[in-house]
Amino acid sequence: AVVELTALMADTKGFDIRLEAAIAKMWNSETSYEVIDDAVQIRGGRGYERADSLRARGEYPYPIERALRDGRINLIFEGSSEIMRLFIAREAVDSHLSIAGDIIDPRAPLGRRIKALFRAGFFYAWWYPSRWLTWGRWPRYREFGPLATHLRFARRASARLARSIFHAMVRFGPGLERKQAVLGRIVEIGSEIFVMVATCTRAQVLVRDRPTDRSPYTLANLFCLQARERIDDRFRRLFRNNDASTYDVAQEAMKGTFSWVEEGMVDEDWVPPTEGPVGGSDSGEVEFASVNEGEPEPASTG
Template structure:
């Protein structure tokens, strides 16, 4: 606990509010030194009824998208057509996951990802608004945490209209300690809390401002600190109480400050919202319970991360189809560019294998959600993997297309070239590495923090003062943990059920290296002790080892499933190639755990941040930092 205090108030809040349930699932077991292939078989399949429903809704979406939404026009105007919004409301597409009894379509997570991927493949801005409404908007929090009365009151409404989410502030992003938005308790004469008055300003309100005067959404889910008086915000002795409220955007005191513009995802409605003495009744407190707001926000993000990964995969598939066409159509130096090794072998092959691994991971994670199984770690790994590897795929497509990739689709069309929107994909894909938990926070922060939690809990006894008896018992437990990592954790039967014989050597690699990962965590924890929490570069290497082992295992199991259930053997070669490449990356990551330049990197970073290189950096340029009068105090 002393260490947590040293890391600051924001870390203390995150630690206090985190979901403390023991992690279960394939990724969690990797941290324990097990590749649990029994979890990968039988591969999850939706019911025929669910598949038919998803396909019907997908067809309705295809018709709507093709007739009502021109993605190039949305990109140009930064507006989704009013007719399209009306149709989305009429079909109930803002309630894709809400129960049918409240007017929703009640899609499973697998079906929801399928439908949202379709939308993302056509128009990123529309997908962003739909995804937000269906996960972090009012519907999700009320569905999971609201009272029966709140469900009956709000869910029929938000299944037919977009709803928004307000969490981030100018000084409070991933670190909630600096949140300034507060909900002042309003009490009756007897002292009972009957309502709240909200005051503050929210940055990047999702599905908030439609323009600089009007809101898109009639309802917002707003996170605020609950206080008896504003002075409590600066009182560090007070534990912050975060609460979630349903707020009507036409309530007195709610005002659009500005709609924000972004590099990509045009048509996404997002901006700054002011709340000035806005009264909400106690019935608008989600769950009618204070102190659950931060947890509600975190829980809403879990399944949302799988959806982001699905949207990334949709664009990756678009880019690969462009690659295949362009690799065959374009000739340079006497042959098709796809036959040049740097393009075909160097880009297209690895990108195709990554896409297959992404799909396997996303389907596995979605299947766990559909069966009400823990998928918190799988969701986070999917999101980071798909956004990071997907970004490379999109960038490779731009590189392969050359100047035509950087040119807008409108410009290409004007001179008679096919209007392939690679430039738009490139702009709109980039925020996937930031939204719903940046890659850095999810990898070195969330996934590793949660993955090593069991080791941390037992290790705290060793690092505390006194109590030699408990320390001796903890030491024996760690020795036993290390000993177990030298022996396989599963029998041959579960491997035979999950993985085709042609891929089993890769599965055995995953099992063997999961044990090596557990040894690395235990030994480095003992080495660094309380300093471990600062070793983010080490954490990042561990994360990518976990991600690669998960991707390898999921790809092998998925290819085996497709062969057995659909007699489709095309994907054995893809899974095999992915695993061959992943094995090299995993081995290199372990080498970097043992031998690296982390200390030298830190020294260079310190010198840079202290301004040692400023004079050189400013040579022969006009410094925008100086032009704006910005000061860097380290």
């Protein structure tokens, strides 16, 4: 549904689909990997077994482990999930920065900041109230039948998200770019809203083509109910969270405060081979240097 809607927008022309395309890549990559991971769990040990091994034992060769490897790399290739979140966040606040960016930019000269203040004042005088007054209730979207309530929720959530982005800019100022957890929740809320709309649209098309089969409504309804829970949870934790404590602990970890946790783990440094094939010696063993003794020794092949 997400890919089809994004592709339709691209083919229709006239749409700026940078956000939608980025969301499609991020959300589909992460969700497909979750589905594949569940498939591995359902298959148990067989899910971790290669297809040729299954075939040799007379089992149907479901290539689940290959799908897991192929699906996992999608969270890294063509824009990792972390980079995509930052890109989407930047696009989400870009319009605000073009209007009020000079106000929160400490490097901007006083004259530019004053001009930006007046410009932002005129803009937000109508923009902010309009985010509260938007109509997201009945009878809007009634043509979508049982899914109309979810689209109305999506409209209300979109307005709330727009207000939340504005609140975040006012609250954190130029420091917002360093609030990656907050930006991540904003991105995830927006992504869920877009996917809800895409899902409802796809279900509506399927039912229109086959009026006697209303099962697409059933699936879309369940997905939207679950998406609404995720959206509400992220809104709830947008500004009330443990981000500061998490950051403090991470900083201490970088200083080595918790190095005692590493005791008992592998404590050897890898020594790159000076000759022979890349990745190890001719015997196939990888050499390590003991941290304690400082002498190279072969790693266990067991």
